[in-house]
Amino acid sequence: xxxxxxxxxxxxxxxxxxxxxxxxxxxxxxxxxxxxxxxxxxxxxxxxxxxxxxxxxxxxxxxxxxxxxxxxxxxxxxxxxxxxxxxxxxxxxxxxxxxxxxxxxxxx
Amino acid sequence: xxxxxxxxxxxxxxxxxxxxxxxxxxxxxxxxxxxxxxxxxxxxxxxxxxxxxxxxxxxxxxxxxxxxxxxxxxxxxxxxxxxxxxxxxxxxxxxxxxxxxxxxxxxxxxxxxxxx
Numbered sequence: 110x111x112x113x114x115x116x117x118x119x120x121x122x123x124x125x126x127x128x129x130x131x132x133x134x135x136x137x138x139x140x141x142x143x144x145x146x147x148x149x150x151x152x153x154x155x156x157x158x159x160x161x162x163x164x165x166x167x168x169x170x171x172x173x174x175x176x177x178x179x180x181x182x183x184x185x186x187x188x189x190x191x192x193x194x195x196x197x198x199x200x201x202x203x204x205x206x207x208x209x210x211x212x213x214x215x216x217x
Numbered sequence: 218x219x220x221x222x223x224x225x226x227x228x229x230x231x232x233x234x235x236x237x238x239x240x241x242x243x244x245x246x247x248x249x250x251x252x253x254x255x256x257x258x259x260x261x262x263x264x265x266x267x268x269x270x271x272x273x274x275x276x277x278x279x280x281x282x283x284x285x286x287x288x289x290x291x292x293x294x295x296x297x298x299x300x301x302x303x304x305x306x307x308x309x310x311x312x313x314x315x316x317x318x319x320x321x322x323x324x325x326x327x328x329x330x331x332x333x
Contacts, residue, residue: 141318143318143319147262151325152311152323152324152325152326153262153311153320154323155319155320155321158317158318158319158321159318162317198264198320200318200319204267204269205264205275206252206264207264208261208264210261211261
């Protein structure tokens, strides 16, 4: 099974900060990596698919990059509504997918 | 409004059965790939199962042989039949539409609690 490791597990940041989250796969997944945002009590929301494609309606301050085993999600200027937990998910090993353990972004 | 609406969650005893539903509103769940994902209290996301447009189904090892995905085209509804429920199956269950190798549209979730 492909394991995804997200780092850090949590971070504190201020509004306006540039934030970078990392997701590392246990083997190459090419670019089959997606990012989701989840706020408390809400369903996850797709932000980025296949590593770098911005989902429709998602603000352009979100961007994704990477290939192979190492991927990043960057928020260029953190906004109050961005405080949430972020999950990466691989779709390389179809049909069985896995999620990372999540990174919680908190207000400093 | 395009949405997925889950229902059917509740409190069930270990060993019991429950059937979750996921109805599409202004969205067809019948000719597309649909997945179930769950989230135990305070934990991360876990992929549970998928049904392809042709009807093929696949399951996580943790639920294989106990859970079954199906759909009723006439009702535009997806189902997750859960049997032999265990403590560790307690979670919020989400249905989601799979497209372009990602989960694009999610329901609001339905909670399953397993307790004697």
